[in-house]
Amino acid sequence: MSSFEVPEVSNKQVIFKNYVVGKVNDSDLEIRTSQLRLELPEDGTNDVLVKNLYLSPDPYMRSRMKEDYTSYVPPFTPGKPIDGYGVSKVVLSKNPAFKEGDYVTSFTRWEEYSVIPGGNGLKVIDTSESVPLSYYVGCLGMPGFTAYVGLYEILKPKQGETIYVSAASGAVGQLVGQLAKLAGLYVVGSAGSQQKIDLLKEKLGYDVAFNYKQETDYNAALKKYCPKGIDMYFENVGGKMLEAVLDNMNKFGRIAVCGLISQYEKENSDGIHNLSRLISARITMRGFLQADHANLQPEFLQKMLGYLKEKKFVYIEDIDEGLESAVGAFVKLLSGGNVGKQILKVATD
Amino acid sequence: MSSFEVPEVSNKQVIFKNYVVGKVNDSDLEIRTSQLRLELPEDGTNDVLVKNLYLSPDPYMRSRMKEDYTSYVPPFTPGKPIDGYGVSKVVLSKNPAFKEGDYVTSFTRWEEYSVIPGGNGLKVIDTSESVPLSYYVGCLGMPGFTAYVGLYEILKPKQGETIYVSAASGAVGQLVGQLAKLAGLYVVGSAGSQQKIDLLKEKLGYDVAFNYKQETDYNAALKKYCPKGIDMYFENVGGKMLEAVLDNMNKFGRIAVCGLISQYEKENSDGIHNLSRLISARITMRGFLQADHANLQPEFLQKMLGYLKEKKFVYIEDIDEGLESAVGAFVKLLSGGNVGKQILKVATD
Structure with missing residues (x-):
């Protein structure tokens, strides 16, 4: 496909501006819009392009805003979009494990569309379970x-x-x-x-x-x-x-x-x-x-899906809509303003 | 036996004066001498009268000098002798498990002679092992x-x-x-x-x-x-x-x-x-x-006695002599002045 035929989309992103000491403010993150060409290289890197549906603001992400943070994930990179857990839909795939239209859990970036190198960390969601997709970054995530x-x-x-x-x-x-x-x-x-x-x-x-x-x-x-x-x-x-x-x-x-x-x-x-x-x-x-306990994932998912069907637990979510709400949702989470699991709904499908 | 036939001994004691905040000083403990009649009641209480040979100043005892200390042992009682681990020799016994001349490990008082109610906590030392008695409040205690x-x-x-x-x-x-x-x-x-x-x-x-x-x-x-x-x-x-x-x-x-x-x-x-x-x-x-791990005591003792015989470890002691050295030995321990296990030798036999 030659370049002039490739469709482009507008891609809103949540950019991490710089390391933060003390309270996080709206000004520490910035919404930026760029254009993304909906294409993937043919070079065998197995990349997957996804549309992000739900993003998960989580408290541990505050630690990643510190320059000296050392843990299993590195600090965020100033000038780049922040990343985190999400539920996404596959738009293009060079990885045989994923096909267009698959719903996946992901470690993705806070933007509307993301290229996931090698499809790393994506897992296909079994939609026959009829569970709200957002639960896959919550009670099932x-x-x-x-x-x-x-x-x-x-x-x-x-x-x-x-x-x-x-x-x-x-x-x-x-x-x-x-x-x-x-x-x-x-x-x-x-x-x-x-x-x-x-x-x-x-x-x-x-x-x-x-x-x-x-x-x-x-x-x-x-x-x-x-x-x-x-x-x-x-x-x-x-x-x-x-x-x-x-x-x-x-x-x-x-x-x-x-x-x-x-x-x-x-x-x-x-x-x-x-x-x-x-x-x-x-x-x-x-x-x-x-x-560290990934070996327990299958029994966890099976047990929790069972509990959900038997209505043995409920799950309360606090859903903000649109990537432009991302900064507010994150700041709200850190000050305890959310009631239930904070979710950011980026797109319906 | 009528009272005038009962021998009496002089009994030096280390008295806890009052609860201590901050550094322990020599003046927080006091040596007092009283007389002790070498007799035990015939009322079935199974008491044992021992002569204390080695006493064990230990860091945890500092905590027992605090009024609000709550743990598995209570705080010391002001006006009474302090208590702790020791090696003692049985002088009189109304408890069939112990006989005169037995060497025992004990939870005893800091004094020359102690009556151990019911003989509680005493354990006979197997002297055939030819290990220095003081080790029973140290590497074997x-x-x-x-x-x-x-x-x-x-x-x-x-x-x-x-x-x-x-x-x-x-x-x-x-x-x-x-x-x-x-x-x-x-x-x-x-x-x-x-x-x-x-x-x-x-x-x-x-x-x-x-x-x-x-x-x-x-x-x-x-x-x-x-x-x-x-x-x-x-x-x-x-x-x-x-x-x-x-x-x-x-x-x-x-x-x-x-x-x-x-x-x-x-x-x-x-x-x-x-x-x-x-x-x-x-x-x-x-x-x-x-x-909390008393079930491991037998394997501990067996293993450590084995190591001792095979000279697989050495044990360094810092021995002060005489009950009148007790206060100094304890204060020295708390300031780290001891080199090796602090021991107080009260009597030779």
Whole structure:
């Protein structure tokens, strides 16, 4: 095909401007529009061109805005679009594993159309399951798998124990609570608004929940809501909440360290002063990433699809529409303004 | 027996005066002498009267000087003798499990003679093993078992890994290093004097060791001495050292939290600011107490006695003599002035 025959599309992108210290502002990201030629090289690189349908703003992405971030993914590159989990539709494919029209989960860029080199990381979605596509970046995607791994692999719950979950109505927390309830636990959560607390207690299966912005003496709140002490903590926030949890943990308590969202935007993170509790209560504290447990993916997906069909859990999403809403959605997520899993719907199909 | 026939002995005691905040001083403990009648009640309480031969000043005892200490042992009682591990000789016994002349390990009081209610916690020492009696409060006692449990049960070493041990020449650390070497690890230690560093490298099997009072940039020191990063940390000190270790831990690193001696005498303990490393490096941090693993005691004793006979490890002691040296020995221990396991020899036999 010669170049003048190749169709072009307008491609809006969310550009990462520069490394951020402190609070992320709208001005740290920028929407830019360029033209994209809908073509792929014939050089055997197996690239796939996708149209992005749903993008997933996730708290861990805040860490990637730091210049000195070292983890399993590198920091974002200034001047380039940010990247993250998504659900996309294949437009063109040079990779025999994917064909035009396939719906796929992806690690893609925040833009309308992306070329995925080699088709790396794409997985075809079985649309016969009749599950909303956005769930594949939520309860059936990375956040869901994080909840699954954290609860079953890291915390290893025993029936009758008390679990406490912070950021409990978030993408991960809402699932941890419901899975914990299915495992026969006493489930306690905290979140930052009355609306979220109502959700936790009325829809998400939490036995009790409290608003940490109102009950600011965390120690007293945990004593009140966890009358038998805390056996397991699903840690999403860090800081002063972690100190209060340590003080209220039962002997042989376990902490799954999933995220520390209260700390990501602090220039100097809070110091934790009572790690001596690790010894006196013989606590195990373990940081984890879902990506290390990929061998559990098939059983996870099968189990969660089963639960969904049996209506054993619900999943609350907070969907913003259009790539031009991306910056606002991300900033909202970091300040806890979202109710349920934050989703960015980029296109209908 | 009527009372005038009962022999009396003079009984020096180390009295705990009151709860201590900050540094322990000589004046926080007091030597008092009382008279003790060498008799036991005939009321079926199975008491045992022992003469204390060796007492064991241990860092955890500092925690018991705090009024709000909550753990598996209560705080000391003001006005009463302090208690701790010891090796004693049975003088009188109403308990059929012990007879006069038996050497026993004990949880006893810091005094010359003690009545052990019901003989609780006493264990007869098999003197046919020809091991110095003081070793039963050292490499064959609580510190030895702490090293054993921490290394094998908590850290679970794999050949070729790097282990770093703080307070490396202390009662526990010197054994961790030698056992780690037997397990095929690269063994790095730190301590607070040149004399200790020489010991570590020349006698205690450490591959490298550094003086944390001279190399005060802990981060740089750990980078230098652990060129392949740290896979396991046997934590005895806490504070800034823990932060530096977290920054230098390899993926899937493990931390056995045994003690935090740098923190015990601080009114406000240091905050740990980089727990985000738990996530990015997927670190497991686990507090432990040897007492929870009592089922391993028989295999521990058998293995360590075997190693001792085969001269597979050495054990360095720092022995002070006489109960009147007790206060000085304890204060010395807390400031790191001891070289090797601090022992208080109360009587020869």
